Amino acid sequence: MSESDPLAQLIANPLRPLPERWTVAGRVAELERARAFATADDYWAWVAEQQRWMQPWETVRSGELxxxxxxxxxxxxxxxNCVDRWAEDPATAYRAAVVWEGEPGDTRTLTYTELADEVSRLAKGLLELGVRKGDVVGVYMPNLVEAFTTIHACNRIGAIYTVLFSGFGEEAVASRLQAARASVVVVADAIYRRTKRIELLQTLRAARDRAPSVRATIVVDRTGDAPPLQENEFGYADVLEKGTGGTPAVPLDPNEPSFLIFTSGTESTPKGVVHSVGGFLLGTWANAYWQAGYEPGDVYWVAADVGWLTFPIQAVVGGLACGMTIACFEGALDTPTPARFYEICERHHVTKVLAAPTVARMLRKFGDDLAAAHPLGLKLITMQGEPLDADTFDWTTDTFDAPVVNAYGQTETGSTWTYPVYGAEGLRAGSVGTAVPGHEWAILDDEGEPCAAGVKGNLVLTAPFPTLARTVWDDHDRYLSTYFAQFPGRYATHDEAVLDHDGHLWVLGRADDVINVAAHRISTMEIEAVVTAHPAVVEAAVIGVPDATKGTVPIAFVTLGGDATDGIELDISRRVVAELGGYARLEKVYVTGAMPKTRTGKTMRRLLRDLVVHGEPTGDTSAMEDRSALDTVARVVRAGA
Structure with missing residues (x-):
């Protein structure tokens, strides 16, 4: 690969050794010991030893992918493991487990002792309603304390939970409850989002006719003004009361299903990915341990929605399994003012934050003066969910004087598995570091042959690990065909990646987002890296659309800062050509005031493609937070047609 190659330029960002103030004592030696295990199974045996078992295991692993x-x-x-063992230890019993804030400003804190009591009573209340091991319980609410208690009440009795994104409408709720065969749903009467009251119970009632398996609803009175209960509806407080005295935790086989999470996309049928009891616990404990690393006095704010698997991984299961204090916020991070993010950190003494890169871009858009007015003293900012461009990495690192750990994983992998370990490893803007212990991977060409360093290809996982999804609910053939047909015996991430010459991994985006322009292949991440480097650009999304002559051409959507000037579209296009070459020339640059995003901040690029190609969305839009953002982009596309 030549130095003028755009991919070579992208992965040439220098490695930043950790300054002494960012290192954690003993962390390097601990990581070296973990990497020194002879096999991945030896490492996972060590992870298992950090948990509390009701009956010892006999073999680490059987079978292959x-x-x-x-x-x-x-x-x-x-x-x-997540609640009881901390509540029983005098040293941690009164440590805050969950520190919660609602969008209107109301707050609530539960210690591990209080959390254990409420979880146990709710678990018994579920049993009183007829919920048994293996039954599916829907959780239809945003980031509330009751999301934590409901999930762990299900864990306690061996019920299988599925979290429904609180932005889902009637059809999305009905289809997922029907597909899951849910027997009970725990729902908030309403929630607050961008100062508006959103009626979840009303939506659920409308959806229940199409989910005949649901025999009972438990209603959390979030607003203090819940409507009168109807037949087969029960108040959350009443269920707790009926559960007085609690119920013991049920011993479970670590390979039994723990929960299912539905992926959204272009498919008409929701795909319920199933994760296991012990696999998810062990893998998320390790994930939170290496990525965030509990230190005394920490308050870890996972600024994501409970409907995004990152929240259960890092907060509800992984974070609590590490004995951490988890900060939890119900609403939008810019409501009622752009200072809300900073105010939450200050009010709850947050020391570590996890968010999607879009959150950092939002803060950057709000300006350096606002950041300077709120010096936070954060020890860590970790990001995942979408590519992190170098400019955003640099701004975040410099503004907060904290390490920015960029991590990669998927819903199906059940955890992030490659990133620079907090407090131990150097950082490289745009890279997702090296694989943490216990994970084996490869980059392959389309024929299944290994790619050399510097050559992009298909990212696959080559060996099992505990958090990898075990099946698709009610459709194991779909699991096999989706993830193992392309490269038999290896899990296909369907992402493109490249290994740099220092052994760092770069994930370039979905393989189907790779743009093939007149036989030249280039990833959207490579083009976005150039576009976002423009001083006027705050955020960018690049997509490929069909072209009769070239096959595919790239199109950019950008939001701009306050210093944007006329002719910005031409300026951006010229920059791309100058840095990447004429074959990467942008066919169009759309300047928009908003981007369609999920509630957790991921830009929904497939919807942008739909607007350009079809004039309207053709796939699932249920995960989108704000429909008006899509309308804004649609007007821009129509005006530029």
Missing amino acids: PDFRYFEGGLLNVAD
């Missing part, structure tokens, strides 16, 4: 099992013969319980 795609059929594998972990810790057979052993029994454990997720709620016991």
Whole structure:
């Protein structure tokens, strides 16, 4: 690869060694010991030893991809490990487990002792309603304390939970409850989002006719003004009361299903990815341990929605399994003012933050003066969910004087598995570091042959690990065909990646987002890196659209800062050509005031493509936070047609 190659330029960002103030004592030696295990199974055995087992396991692993099992013969319980063991320890019993704030400003804090009590009572209340091991419980609410208690009440009795994004409408709720065969739903009467009251119970009632398996609804009175209960509806407080005295945690096989999470996309049928009891617990404990690393006095704010698997990974399961204090916020990070993010950090003494890169771009858009007015003293900012461009990395690092850990994983992997370990490893803007212990991977060409360093290809995982999804709910053939048909015996991420010459991994985006312009292949991340480097650009999304002559051409959507000037579209296009070459020339640059995003801040690029190609969305829009953003982009596209 020549130095003038755009990919070579992208991965040439220098490695930043950690300054002494960002290192954590003993962390390097600990990581070296973890990497020194002879096999991945030896490492996962060490992870298992950090948990509390009700019955010892006999074998670490049996089987290979795609059929594998972990810790057979052993029994454990997720709620016991995440809640009970901390509540029983005098040193941690009165440590805050969850520090919650609602969008209107109301707050609530639960210690591990208080959390254990409420989880146990709710678990018994579920049993009183007829919920049994293996039954599915829907969780239809945003980031509330009751999301934590409901998930762990299910974990306690072996019920299978599925979290429904609180932005879902009637059709999306009905289809997922029907597909899951849910028997009970726990729902907030209403929630607050961007100062508006959103009626979840009303939506659920409208959806229930199409989900006949639902026999009971538990209503959390979030607003203090819940409507009268109807037949087969029960108040959350009443269910707690009926559960007085609690119920013991049930010993479970670590390979049993723990929960299912529905992925959204262009498919008409929701795909319920299933994660296991012990696999998810062990993998998320390790994930939170290496990515965030609990230190005394920490308050870890996972600024994501409970409907995004990152929240269960880092907060509800992984974070609590590490004994951390988790900050949790109900609303929008810019409501009622752009200072809300900073105010939450200050009010709750937050030390570490996890967010999508879009959050950092939003803060950057709000300006350096606002950041300077709120010096936070954060020890860590970690990001995942979408590519992190170098400019955003640099701004975040410099503004907060904290390490920015860029991590990569998927809903199906159940955790992020490659990133620079907090407090131990250097940082490289745009890179997702190196794989953490226990994970084996490769980059392959389309024929399944390994790619050399500097050559992009298909990212695959080559060996099992505990948090990898075990199946698709009610459709194992779909699991096999989706993830293992392309490269038999290896899990296909369907992402493109490249390994740089220092051994750092760069994930370039979905393989189907790679743009093939007149036989030249280039990833959207490569073009976006150039576009976002323009001083006037705050955020960019690049997509490929069909072209009769070239096959595919790139189009950019950008939002601009306050110093934008006339002719910015031409200026951006010229910059792309100058830095990447004529084959990467942008066919169009659309300047828009908003981008369609999920509630957790991911830009929905496939909707942008739909607007350009079809004039309207053709896939699932249920995960979108603000429909008006899509309308804004649609007007821009129509005006530029």
